Amino acid sequence: MAKKKLIKAEDASTEEKIKAAARDVFHKKGYAATRTRDIAEKAGINLALLNYYFRSKEKLFDIIMLETVFEFMQSMALVMNDNKSSLEKKVELITFNYIDFITREPNIPIFMLSEIRNNADGLMEKLPIRQLVLNSIFFKQHQEAVVKGKIAEPDPLHFLMNILGLIVFPFIAKPLFKGIGGLNENQFNKLMQERKKLVPVWIKAMIKVK
Amino acid sequence: MAKKKLIKAEDASTEEKIKAAARDVFHKKGYAATRTRDIAEKAGINLALLNYYFRSKEKLFDIIMLETVFEFMQSMALVMNDNKSSLEKKVELITFNYIDFITREPNIPIFMLSEIRNNADGLMEKLPIRQLVLNSIFFKQHQEAVVKGKIAEPDPLHFLMNILGLIVFPFIAKPLFKGIGGLNENQFNKLMQERKKLVPVWIKAMIKVK
DNA sequence: AAATAAATTAAACAAATGATTAATTAACAC
DNA sequence: GTGTTAATTAATCATTTGTTTAATTTATTT
Numbered sequence: 001m002a003k004k005k006l007i008k009a010e011d012a013s014t015e016e017k018i019k020a021a022a023r024d025v026f027h028k029k030g031y032a033a034t035r036t037r038d039i040a041e042k043a044g045i046n047l048a049l050l051n052y053y054f055r056s057k058e059k060l061f062d063i064i065m066l067e068t069v070f071e072f073m074q075s076m077a078l079v080m081n082d083n084k085s086s087l088e089k090k091v092e093l094i095t096f097n098y099i100d101f102i103t104r105e106p107n108i109p110i111f112m113l114s115e116i117r118n119n120a121d122g123l124m125e126k127l128p129i130r131q132l133v134l135n136s137i138f139f140k141q142h143q144e145a146v147v148k149g150k151i152a153e154p155d156p157l158h159f160l161m162n163i164l165g166l167i168v169f170p171f172i173a174k175p176l177f178k179g180i181g182g183l184n185e186n187q188f189n190k191l192m193q194e195r196k197k198l199v200p201v202w203i204k205a206m207i208k209v210k
Numbered sequence: 211m212a213k214k215k216l217i218k219a220e221d222a223s224t225e226e227k228i229k230a231a232a233r234d235v236f237h238k239k240g241y242a243a244t245r246t247r248d249i250a251e252k253a254g255i256n257l258a259l260l261n262y263y264f265r266s267k268e269k270l271f272d273i274i275m276l277e278t279v280f281e282f283m284q285s286m287a288l289v290m291n292d293n294k295s296s297l298e299k300k301v302e303l304i305t306f307n308y309i310d311f312i313t314r315e316p317n318i319p320i321f322m323l324s325e326i327r328n329n330a331d332g333l334m335e336k337l338p339i340r341q342l343v344l345n346s347i348f349f350k351q352h353q354e355a356v357v358k359g360k361i362a363e364p365d366p367l368h369f370l371m372n373i374l375g376l377i378v379f380p381f382i383a384k385p386l387f388k389g390i391g392g393l394n395e396n397q398f399n400k401l402m403q404e405r406k407k408l409v410p411v412w413i414k415a416m417i418k419v420k
Numbered sequence: 421a422a423a424t425a426a427a428t429t430a431a432a433c434a435a436a437t438g439a440t441t442a443a444t445t446a447a448c449a450c
Numbered sequence: 451g452t453g454t455t456a457a458t459t460a461a462t463c464a465t466t467t468g469t470t471t472a473a474t475t476t477a478t479t480t
Contacts, residue, residue, distance in 0.1 A: 014427080029328065032243035036468060046429050051469055114324050116385050118239065124389040133390050153408065157391045157401060162412070165379035170371045172382065175326050179334040180343050181367045191367060198363065202372070205419040206412040224457080246438060256459055261439060 015053050017043040019064070026064050027107040030114055034061075065115060068108060069127065075101060080138035087141040092200045095167055099196050102171045103189060110172050133160075145207075152210035162206060166199045225263050227253040229274065236274050237317040240324055244271075275325060278318060279337065285311060290348035297351040302410045305377055309406050312381045313399060320382050343370075355417075362420035372416060376409045 021043035025034050036057050040047040054060040079085075079093045102109060116123055133139055133156075142159055145151045153159065170177060170192065178188055231253035235244050246267050250257040264270040289295075289303045312319060326333055343349055343366075352369055355361045363369065380387060380402065388398050 030240070030242065030324070032240065033328065035466085037466095046427095047468090048430085048470080049428065052427080055469095057468065110320075110324060110327060113382055113386070114240070114320060117320060118243065124385050127389070129386070130390050130392055155401070155404075157387060157393075158405070158408065160390065161380045161383075161387060161405075162376060164383065165375035166372060169375035169379040169382075172323055172379075173371075173374065175334045176323070176339070177367060177371060179337070180340050180370065182340055183367075191365070194365075195368070195371075198368065201419055202416040205415045209411055209415040245436085247436095257438090258440080258460085259458065262457075265439095267438065 014045060014049065017045060018050055018053060018060070022060050023064050023068070026061060027068070027105075027111045030111065031061050031118070065123065068112060069123070072101075072108060072112060073127075073129070073132070077132055077136075080133070080136040083137055087138065087145060088200070088204065090138055090141070091163060091203050094163060095199045096196050098167045099192055102168065103192060106171055106174070109168050113172070151207050153207075163199070163203060166202065167195070170195070224255060224259065228255060228260055228263055228270070232270050233274050233278070236271060237278070237315075237321045240321065241271050241328070275333065278322060279333070282311075282318060282322060283337075283339065283342070287342055287346075290343070290346040293347055297348065297355060298410070298414065300348055300351070301373060301413050304373060305409045306406050308377045309402055312378065313402060316381055316384070319378050323382070361417050363417075373409070373413060376412065377405070380405070 018039065022039045025038050025042060029038075034057075036050055037047055039060075040050055043050075050057075050060065054063070075097045076094060079090055079097060082090065082093075085093065139156060142151065142156050146154045151159070174188060177183070177191075178185075181187070181191075183191070228249065232249045235248050235252060239248075244267075246260055247257055249270075250260055253260075260267075260270065264273070285307045286304065289300055289307060292300065292303075295303065349366060352361065352366050356364045361369070384398060387393070387401075388395075391397070391401075393401070
C-alpha cells in the first residue's frame with residue numbers, strides 16, 4: 001500500500017498524471033462511460049497503479065468530482081463576496097469569469113450537472129452551497145435593490161437562473177447551436193466572447209421590468 | 211426472426227412495453243449507465259426479447275433517441291412556423307409549451323444534450339435543424355424586426371440562446387437550484403410556472419437594449 | 421553494500437453485461 | 451385437428467471491465 005508520508009514531491013508525478021487523465025476522461029465521458037483502462041492509457045501508466053494510488057474507480061471519481069465542483073464554485077464565491085463592487089459590477093464579473101472559465105473547460109458544466117443528477121451520493125446535500133449564497137454580499141445587495149424598488153422580481157433564484165442560464169446554457173447546448181448557426185469552433189467562441197458584453201446589458205434591462 | 215408484417219396490433223404491446231421502459235431508463239441514466247437487464251425488468255419481459263425485437267442495445271437506443279429528438283423539435287417547429295402570430299406571441303408560446311413539456315418530461319433536456327455531446331453518431335449532422343430554423347417564419351420575423359430597428363442585437367443565434375437558456379437551464383440545473391433555494395419538487399415547479407409569464411417579459415426587455 | 425520499503429508491471433480473477441442458442445409455448449393458417 | 455410460424459423462456463456464451471495478486475524493479479535507509 002502507498003504510505004503518503006513517504007511520497008516525495010517529485011514522486012507525486014505519477015499520482016498527478018493519473019488525476020489529470022482521470023479529470024479529462026471523466027469530464028468528457030462521465031462516470032459510467034469511462035473505463036479505468038482509458039484513464040491508465042491516457043496517463044501512460046500501468047492499470048494497476050490506478051488502484052494502487054486511489055483504491056477504486058469510484059474513489060478516484062469522488063476526488064475529481066469534489067475538486068471540479070470546488071473549482072467551479074470558487075470563482076463565483078470570490079466575486080459574490082467582494083465588498084467593493086456593486087451588484088451591477090458583480091454581474092459583469094461573473095459573466096466575464098464564467099465565459100472565460102467555460103471556454104477553457106467546456107466539459108465541466110454538463111459533466112457536473114449530469115453527474116449530480118445521477119445522485120453522486122447526494123453531493124448537493126453535503127455542499128454548503130445554500131449557505132454560501134444566502135450569506136453572500138451578492139445576495140444582500142440583491143435583497144436591498146428589491147426593497148428599494150430597483151429590481152422588479154423579488155426572488156433571487158430567478159435572478160440566478162437568468163444569469164447562469166444566459167451564460168452557461170449556450171455552452172451546454174453547443175452542438176445544437178453550432179448546428180443551427182453552421183458555426184465552427186472559432187466562430188462559436190467568438191459568439192461567446194460577444195456575450196461577455198451583452199449578458200450584463202441584458203440582465204440590467206430585465207431587472208427593471210415586471 | 212420477427213417479421214413485422216405478421217405482428218398484429220394487439221401483439222405490439224410487448225414491443226411497446228420494451229420501448230416505453232427503454233425510454234424511461236435511457237432518459238434517466240443515459241446510454242452508458244443503462245443495463246439491458248434494467249430495461250427488461252422494468253418492461254416485465256424476458257431479457258432475450260429485447261434482442262429479439264430490437265437486435266441490440268444500440269439499435270434500441272437509436273430509435274429512442276430519434277423519437278425523443280423529434281418529439282422535442284416538433285412543438286417548437288409548429289410554433290415557429292405559425293403564420294398568424296407575431297414574433298412576440300411566438301416567444302410566449304414557445305415559453306409556455308416548453309415549460310409545460312419539460313415539467314412533464316424533466317429528463318429529456320439533459321439526456322439529449324449529454325448524448326449529443328457523446329456524438330450519438332453525428333446526429334446533429336443528420337438532422338435538418340439548420341434548415342428548419344432558417345426557413346421558419348420565426349426566423350424571418352426576427353430578421354424583419356432587426357431591419358426595422360426593433361431588435362438591437364442582430365444575430366438570431368443570440369436570440370435563440372437567450373430564450374432557450376432562460377427556459378431550459380433552470381430544469382437542467384434543478385438539483386442546484388433546489389439546493390440553493392431549499393426547495394422541494396412542488397416549490398420548484400411553482401417557480402417554473404411563474405417563469406411562463408416572466409420569460410416573455412424579460413425577453414421583450416432584452417430585445418430593445420444594445 | 422545490504423536490507424527494507426515503495427513503485428511498477430504482467431498476468432490473472434471475478435463479476436457484470438450484451439448477446440445468442442436451443443427448447444418450449446402460443447398463435448395462426450389451412 | 452395438424453402443421454407452421456411467431457413469441458417467449460431459461461440457460462449459456464463471449465467480452466468487457468474493475469480489481470487483485472505475485473513477482474520485479476527502483477528508491478531509500480542504515
